[in-house]
Amino acid sequence: MTPPAPPLGVYIHWPYCAKICPYCDFNVWRARGREAEQPRLKAAILADLARQAERTGPRRLVSIFFGGGTPSLMDPDWAGEIIAACKRLWTPEPDLEISLEANPTDAEADRFAGFAAAGIDRLSLGLQALDDEALRLLGRNHNADEARRAARLAGRIFPRLSLDLIYARPGQTVPDWTAELGEAIDLGAEHISPYQLTIEAGTAFDRAVRRGQLLPPPEDLAADLYDTTQSVLEAAGFEAYEVSNHARGRRARSRHNLVYWQGADYVGVGPGAHGRLTLDGQRHATFTLSRPQVYITQVEGSGQGLEADEILSPEAVAQERLLAGLRLLEGLAWGDVTALGLSPDHPVVHALIMQNMLVSDPKRLRSTAMGRLILDEITRKLALV
Secondary structure, eight states: OOOOOOOEEEEEEEOEESSOOTTOOSSOEEOTTOTTHHHHHHHHHHHHHHHHHHHHOSOEEEEEEEEESOGGGSOHHHHHHHHHHHHHHSEEEEEEEEEEEEOOOHHHHTTHHHHHHHTOOEEEEEEEOSOHHHHHHTTOSSOHHHHHHHHHHHHHHOSEEEEEEEESOTTOOHHHHHHHHHHHHHTTOSEEEEEEOOOOTTSHHHHHHHTTSOOOOOHHHHHHHHHHHHHHHHHTTOEEEETTEEESSGGGSOHHHHHHHTTOEEEEESTTOEEEEEETTEEEEEEEOSSHHHHHHHHHHHSOOEEEEEEOOHHHHHHHHHHHHTTBTTOEEGGGGGGGTOOTTOHHHHHHHHTTSBOOOSSEEOBOHHHHTTHHHHHHHHHTO
16 A cells, blocks of 8 residues: 655745845845835746646645745735645645744734735744844844734734744843743743854854854853743743744644644755755755745746755765754654664664763663753764764
């Protein structure tokens, strides 16, 4: 008997932003001056989805995620067209999750009702901070009052709400972060994603650090801020089901992000989108063209926007599973990393267990709470064995 086709998530990348944040290293482009291009991109995304569906064949659709960039700058009707196309091309699960990333500016909040009507049922709201000075440092184009208003409005409009926050900011203290987390909790979201500020190569923050104009917090303070994050959110009923994602119960977890972390299949369309597909027993890594105009032109000419489609080796698949799966509270099955030679009795694994970095578990590879503090170091050790 032929095994059933694996379920599928869909990622839509909308690359336009009103302003480029100094810490961002995503594929983003200023929206100003590209107004005429955007309707063409919507049409290209629809065409690319149809071509991708020809490749995947029938699949059960478990999630649709609009990311960016700033997809809340999109016309809500366009989001509705894209959602309808996905539902035609694949078979939606009864509990299909449809998420959209948004910034909490007043202008974008005015579109919330339209996005809900288009079919968005989960909003991921990029508050990033609830402090005006911090928001200015982060280059955001909203203030703290706008963030609070948008979160309260989103909570009334969308069945599910997630809030993004950035911590370990220059000058941030543990008491300040504790108070900020408490205020975010009071906004009533079911899901909170607190991300530690990282200085990515090539960003404006990276250049500022190298010039001595920006000083990240020392490692011990960053660790204290991480510990504070865990303790405050846990006390409020949020479980850290992933290193940077906390949910009030299993139903509040991000189903789309679990597609990534659990190694499921997903289609990626839009400029610079990545995808992972299992086709004829092989794992494919797909990458679309990153420049919006180039992506649009190729789709208009050939019907698809791929720049690369790479068949991954078993070792590469196992490394991806290790990097993503170890971030989860439940970890990953040992069978997912056999191509790396890993097993419960491997000497490197045993050493990490003895150091209280990994859990002694014959069924799953899991990190301890202490291990999650140095997860990058642990994954490097395991991936190189």
